[in-house]
Amino acid sequence: MEQRAYSTATVREVEQVEIDRVGLALMRRAAAGVAAVARRELIKIRGRVYGARVLILVGGGNNGGDALYAGASLARRGARVLAVSCLGTPHPEGRAALEQAGGRVVGLAELPDQNWDLAIDGILGIGGRPGLPEPVAALAGSLAGQGVPVIAVDLPSGVASDTGAVGDQWIRARRTVTFGARKPCHLVEPGRSATGELTMIDIGLDFTSARPDLIGLDVAGLAARWPYPGRQVDKYARGVVGLDTGSDSYPGAGLLSTLGAVHSGAGMVRFLGPDHPTSLVVAELPNVVLAPGRVQAHVFGCGWGDRPDGARLIKDALDAGTPAVVDADGLRYLPDRLPSSWLLTPHAGELARLLGRDRSEVEANPIAAVRAGAERTGATVLLKGATQLVASPDTGPVWVALPGPSWTAQAGSGDVLAGICGTLLAAGQPAFRAGQLAASLQAYAAARHPGPRPPQDLARMLPETIAELAGLARIGDGRSG
Ligand SMILES: NC(=O)C1=CN([C@@H]2O[C@H](COP(=O)(O)OP(=O)(O)OC[C@H]3O[C@@H](n4cnc5c(N)ncnc54)[C@H](OP(=O)(O)O)[C@@H]3O)[C@@H](O)[C@H]2O)[C@@H](O)CC1
Ligand SMILES: [K+]
Numbered sequence: 001m002e003q004r005a006y007s008t009a010t011v012r013e014v015e016q017v018e019i020d021r022v023g024l025a026l027m028r029r030a031a032a033g034v035a036a037v038a039r040r041e042l043i044k045i046r047g048r049v050y051g052a053r054v055l056i057l058v059g060g061g062n063n064g065g066d067a068l069y070a071g072a073s074l075a076r077r078g079a080r081v082l083a084v085s086c087l088g089t090p091h092p093e094g095r096a097a098l099e100q101a102g103g104r105v106v107g108l109a110e111l112p113d114q115n116w117d118l119a120i121d122g123i124l125g126i127g128g129r130p131g132l133p134e135p136v137a138a139l140a141g142s143l144a145g146q147g148v149p150v151i152a153v154d155l156p157s158g159v160a161s162d163t164g165a166v167g168d169q170w171i172r173a174r175r176t177v178t179f180g181a182r183k184p185c186h187l188v189e190p191g192r193s194a195t196g197e198l199t200m201i202d203i204g205l206d207f208t209s210a211r212p213d214l215i216g217l218d219v220a221g222l223a224a225r226w227p228y229p230g231r232q233v234d235k236y237a238r239g240v241v242g243l244d245t246g247s248d249s250y251p252g253a254g255l256l257s258t259l260g261a262v263h264s265g266a267g268m269v270r271f272l273g274p275d276h277p278t279s280l281v282v283a284e285l286p287n288v289v290l291a292p293g294r295v296q297a298h299v300f301g302c303g304w305g306d307r308p309d310g311a312r313l314i315k316d317a318l319d320a321g322t323p324a325v326v327d328a329d330g331l332r333y334l335p336d337r338l339p340s341s342w343l344l345t346p347h348a349g350e351l352a353r354l355l356g357r358d359r360s361e362v363e364a365n366p367i368a369a370v371r372a373g374a375e376r377t378g379a380t381v382l383l384k385g386a387t388q389l390v391a392s393p394d395t396g397p398v399w400v401a402l403p404g405p406s407w408t409a410q411a412g413s414g415d416v417l418a419g420i421c422g423t424l425l426a427a428g429q430p431a432f433r434a435g436q437l438a439a440s441l442q443a444y445a446a447a448r449h450p451g452p453r454p455p456q457d458l459a460r461m462l463p464e465t466i467a468e469l470a471g472l473a474r475i476g477d478g479r480s481g
Contacts, residue, residue, distance in 0.1 A: 001224060003216035003400070005182040008126045008161050010210050014180070018204055024093065026203060027062060030153075031069030031094075033201030034120065034177045038074055038151055041175065042118055045149065050078035052117045055148070056098070057139070057171075058105070059123040059157070060088015066153045067122020068094030068105075075101035084111050086123050086136045108135050119143055119150045121171045123157035126183065130160040131167020140171050152176040155185050156194040162213070163365050164191030164387070172196070180205030187216045187400045188367065189386035214367070214389075216400035222440045223472035227427050229265070238267030239426025242295030243419065244313055245302040245327075246277030253303020253328070253415045255280040258288060259459035260419020261299065264441065265466060266426055270295060277303070297323050297425035301330020302415040311335070318342075323425045326379075327418040338379035340394050343431040345418055346373070347384045367398055380431035382421070382439060384414060390435035399436040404443025405450055412455035417442050420462070441465065 006014070018026050042052045056071040058064035068083060068091055075081040081103035083090065095105055123136060132140055140158065143150065150173045155161055158170025164185040173196040178186065185191030186198055217225070229238050241261040246254020254277025261269045262285055270289045271281045281288050298317045304310060310333035317324045323341040326334065331350050338344075344354075348366070351373050352359040362369040366383055370391040373381035380392040386409075388401035417438055424434035445458055445465040453461075 001218060001221040003182055003187060003218060004207070004212035005184045005187050005214040005216070006207060006210055007184065007213040010213070011126055011181070011183065014205050014207055014210055017206070022204070027065050027094075028069055029203040030066045030179050030201065031073065033179070033203065034066055034070035034151065034153055035073035037175065037177045037199050038070060038118060038120060039077065041149065041151060042079070046117055049074065052079045053115065054079045054081045055116045055119040056081060056083035056103075057119060057121050057123045057157070058083050058085050058090045059128075060090065061125060061127045062091065063125030063127070063153050063157075064122045065091030065094040066125070067120050068098045070120055070122075070153070071103050072097040072101040075103040082106065082112075084108060084139070086139070087133065108139065111139070115146070116143070116148045119148050121150050121152040121157050121173060123171070125154040126161040128155075128157060128159070128161065130158060130165045130170070132158040132169045132171075137169035140169050144172055149174040152195070154178050155183055155191070159185045159191040159194050161185050163367055164188030165364060166190050166194065170194055175199060177201055179203045181207045184214050184367065187214050187387070188389070192387065192403065212397050214400050215397045217402050217436065217440055219402065219444060219469075220472065222402055222437065222444060223469040225433070225437060226441070226466065226469050226473070227424065227429060228466075228470050228473070233267075235267030236294070236296070238265065239296045239423065239428065240268040240270065240294055241266045241297055241299060241419070241422040241426045242270045242272055243299040243422065244272045245299055245304070245415070245418070246273045247303055247305045247307070248274055248276040249305045250303030251277040251280050252412065253277070255284060256412045256415035256455055256459065257299055257302045257327075257419040257422075258285060259456055260416035260462075261422045262287065262419075263459050263462040264420040264423040264438070265463075266423040295322055297325065297422050299325045299327070299418050299422040301327040302418050304329035307333065323431065325418050325421040325425060327414060334377065338377050340374075340378060340380050340392050341425075341431050342379040343382060343421055343425060343435050344373070344377060344379050345382045345384060345414065345421060345435070347414065351381070351383055370398060380435060382435035384417070384439070388439040388443070390432050390439075392430075392432040395432055399432050401436050401439035402443045404446045407450065407452055408442060408446045408455075408458070410455060413442070413458075416455045416459045419459075441469075444469070
């Protein structure tokens with residue numbers, strides 16, 4: 001349902017409690033978990049563990065210790081295990097355990113050129129900085145080139161645990177075995193893709209009172225949290241969205257954002273934008289109302305270009321106390337402070353402009369950037385991109401949307417997304433939840449209908465996607481409250 005990820009500082013605090021209690025036994029538990037996963041993988045790959053050629057990549061920290069003990073366990077089952085010391089000095093007790101079990105440890109220069117059935121990556125764990133130093137980077141590249149399956153211990157080496165950032169080279173794991181809880185890099189690209197499938201091992205760490213840094217969603221979580229209308233609901237309870245989007249230069253943005261609002265289930269949609277987008281909306285969507293009136297959430301900014309009245313529109317909505325989604329060009333017309341009930345939907349370049357920073361800085365650490373965006377504006381911020389992140393100045397964790405296929409990285413997707421956000425805000429969802437659910441719905445719709453589909457087609461698939469989610473949540477029409 002919810003995927004909670006914890007920062008390195010928090011993991012170390014939680015770990016310390018258990019280390020004080022059980023010492024090295026904690027590492028042996030972690031290693032036993034890694035070895036069990038490796039055995040399963042070997043059985044899948046070649047039917048048996050006995051005789052398998054396993055390469056252990058070892059760094060100088062405890063991550064290497066985990067890998068060495070796991071190697072020892074595989075060696076005891078008859079695997080031919082060789083460990084290669086990639087960085088620093090291998091964990092002494094782990095090394096002794098491997099050697100006692102019949103495995104060997106060699107330096108990088110002595111690594112024989114042979115085919116491996118499996119590699120276990122214990123180069124760097126939560127103590128690692130992004131990137132791999134050169135001789136290790138070359139080895140990682142050559143294993144990837146040969147297609148050797150890699151199981152990463154805790155996280156793929158070369159990826160920064162707290163951000164998911166990478167340097168020039170990093171390990172791409174088939175599977176990652178982590179201990180007790182997710183780390184942010186398991187949820188945020190490029191770390192997420194480098195992680196492969198994630199297996200969580202219980203080693204007795206107690207995260208119940210720890211504060212998560214990130215909270216992601218899986219499909220079941222999206223299905224459970226989507227606000228399906230109850231039996232007693234009228235159009236105002238479902239919410240009225242008022243869109244002033246598009247312009248004569250970018251009329252399509254008006255239609256796309258309106259499609260997003262209509263097809264994600266708004267109770268009523270008013271289109272209040274300029275003439276050219278209005279004519280597109282009228283031709284396509286007879287249910288959309290053009291007259292001004294009650295609005296429970298505004299959507300501004302998509303395809304605005306230059307809007308001399310932009311600042312006034314935003315100020316009027318603020319004065320009325322109505323929440324709003326502000327996208328794209330609308331972000332240029334913001335006042336200094338906004339309430340957290342407002343949802344801004346920038347991509348990296350737009351957020352960089354808001355923060356007065358370089359785009360590359362936002363891309364290097366999107367988690368920090370989205371938090372800074374919320375602090376700087378007072379609003380809730382949904383940062384669009386490979387990983388979609390939502391930060392609110394008044395909630396602790398950063399919320400992560402369900403990942404979707406890269407097909408949605410196309411012009412017009414953001415307009416549809418802004419419309420979906422409007423529907424959820426109008427339905428009374430808090431802005432952080434509206435952002436997380438809207439981005440997740442769009443990603444899930446794209447995942448269910450793979451291929452290069454234009455955003456207007458994907459928008460029209462939202463109703464069947466929501467119906468499918470309702471089915472997963474076991475909610476029939478009108479049964480929920
Ligand atoms: N605590 C426990 O009992 C348990 C811990 N567990 C395991 O321990 C892992 C954390 O272990 P850890 O703290 O030793 O850090 P780890 O990531 O192995 O190595 C850091 C070393 O690498 C170096 N270094 C860093 N980046 C580098 C780079 N880019 N290029 C080159 N060098 C670099 C850095 O040296 P520095 O350069 O900073 O001097 C430092 O010496 C955790 O992920 C889990 O697997 C589990 O067993 C459960 C029990
Ligand atoms: K690792």
